[in-house]
């Protein structure tokens with residue numbers, strides 16, 4: 001059962017981005033003070049991109065950040081539609097995170113190899129500190145799509161039939177995404193109204209299956225709420 005801590009509603013997507021940026025920095029400060037580093041899982045999407053741009057001008061000890069990804073499209077390494085390339089150009093190229101702390105999903109190798117390598121990359125992660133996730137118009141999150149079957153024990157899921165191109169992707173599984181101290185869903189725009197309504201009604205959408213023990217926080221703009 002998914003525990004929702006709070007729906008944080010804002011007038012605009014820019015306000016959502018500003019609020020999430022502030023909360024990410026708080027989360028980083030706490031993780032670095034308590035455990036010496038900050039393990040964050042990044043999301044793709046337009047509001048996350050705004051958040052990454054805002055993070056560039058914040059004060060934090062970037063040398064302690066460790067960057068993981070929730071999902072990735074199987075595309076060539078330099079393809080602009082990869083989440084890792086969006087995160088690099090908006091954030092990672094502009095701050096001093098050691099290259100050895102950045103764990104892109106190597107999906108240029110295809111889903112089988114990429115998933116195998118990513119299972120190894122996250123094998124030592126006891127728990128993430130913060131997972132960021134968006135939501136698609138169909139209620140998907142990361143690359144976990146409605147109607148797809150999932151092995152509940154796997155840590156990284158291979159996707160061959162994504163309804164949104166490209167068909168081939170890899171994604172952290174629901175179990176892995178829930179292994180975090182905090183989780184923020186970032187939901188903006190009027191195309192999200194229907195899945196938000198269904199989520200609130202308890203429809204079994206992928207986004208509703210991510211259930212960290214500490215609960216989830218939803219940052220949403222008024223356009224996404226009917």
Ligand code: 6PG
Pocket residue numbers: 043044045046047048134135136137141142143164165188189
């Ligand atoms: C994909 C999309 C998707 C995206 C959401 C939210 O699966 O191909 O990248 O996962 O994150 O659709 O996107 P926005 O934040 O841009 O609304």
